Amino acid sequence: MGEKILMKGNEAIAEAAIKAGCTHFFGYPITPQNAIPAYMAENLPKVENGCFLQAESEVAAINMVYGAAGAGARVMTSSSSPGISLKAEGISYIAGAELPCVIVNIVRGGPGLGGIQPAQSDYFQATKGMAHGDFKLVVLAPSSVQETVDLTMEAFDIADRYRTPVMIIGDGIIGQMMEPVEFKEQQEVKLPKKDWITDGAAGREKNVINSLHLEASELEKHNLKLDKKYKDIEKNEIKVEKKQMDDAEFAIVAYGTTARIAESAIKEARSEGIKVGLIRPITLFPFPKKTIAQAAKQVDAFLTVEMSTGQMVEDVRLAVNGEKPVEFYGRTGGMVPSVEEIVKALKGVIE
Incomplete structure (x- = not known):
């Protein structure tokens, strides 16, 4: 057993992401998740190739996530309910382009600006109506600070395994409460090689990352491919x-x-x-x-x-x-x- 540390849920999520190999974080402040970008701002630049950037808006942040994921980085963003709504179009693009990333939503009450108290009113948004098109997110719902750590670390592997965005969904209580957590040593997981990234490597044809398919037959083929992926996720990744x-x-x-x-x-x-x-x-x-x-x-x-x-x-x-x-x-x-x-x-x- 490793050493246990007393941490807030939001900070535990951020530290777990860093320990899972996250090197890039793009976000925009909104309560009750501000401790995540604050922690990343202080600690991510200390990591080799680490980049924290506070974007000018949620829309900008999610498109930066698209770019970093396309270049092969392990990348995360976080927000709260209305901020996730603003990111929705970009999340659809990321899903369509089959890019792995982790998105954290520390839910506040709604609709509209709502309030910063804990709520679970984004369930439909996360599981049914995130944005336009035939796509789904893997959605993980921790119930303790320890579970925020374990699921955040696993979220990056799931994202890479299926080339898909993964959402961690919590609320103001999970984000703010303090509990002892242990950062367990991660077992080596075999993940697919990222041979699709736009890394500019010489000696091969350039990779193009895109979600635009002008031919109806081509787009249908792509949607059926995505649908098969979601069926595989349903077969392999249920946690209860x-x-x-x-x-x-x-x-x-x-x-x-x-x-x-x-x-x-x-x-x-x-x-x-x-x-x-x-x-x-x-x-x-x-x-x-x-x-x-x-x-x-x-x-x-x-x-x-x-x-x-x-x-x-x-x-x-x-x-x-x-x-x-x-x-x-x-x-x-x-x-x-x-x-x-x-x-x-x-x-x-x-x-």
Whole structure:
């Protein structure tokens, strides 16, 4: 076991990125994620070939990410909800050009400018409606500071393995809270050679990186190639945690910060004799549909808990496919559900 260090979630993400070999960071300040670019500004220039640049806008930042990724660098950007909206077009270009990068969204309440308190109201944005075109992001949702470290490091490998953008999605609580973390030694992972990059190497034909396909048949071929890639990701990269599901008669589905609160609610409910377990999606895409469908054969009902007016609940209902009732409880606008509220909502489902 290595030494544990007390770190804020945002700073842990930044340090994990550096340890994962990230050499380039482009961003623009917006709360509640400002500690990420601040940490990168101080520490990334110390790394060999390290480059931190505060862009003039979110639009500029994401296009710088496109350029650095195309040149073969491990590159990251971070923002919060409205900033991610501004980056959306560039993210679509990056996905279309099949470029690996890591994007961090420390979610604030919305819509509009909203507020800086914690929220999960960007689930649709991350998993369904990031930008135009037929593409998806791999979306990783940590629920602890240690998990921000582990998933950030893994995000760079996933991005390189599939030549795709990967998003880490958190909220103001995960970004700001301090917990002890360990930076484990990374195992050597075999990744595809980056023989597609525009590195200007002599002795070979130049590589062109582009997402423009003027012929309809050519664009369809490209979209089908991307679709196969997303199916491969669904086959290989699903992450989900189950807790106290062995004897569960009811299941709470929650992710990120909300899942931690739900764990305490489950403890409280079990002390009152209610057999309830937790299903925690760690990948929001690919979504753990099979795990939830399997649970539908066992439990009497599901309760999905989110810091939103109800977004992931739609994917839970699709996975359950009408087999069992799926109810929803949420707080929004920066309000955080309490243990007591979740237990009360659970009892409402049972009744």
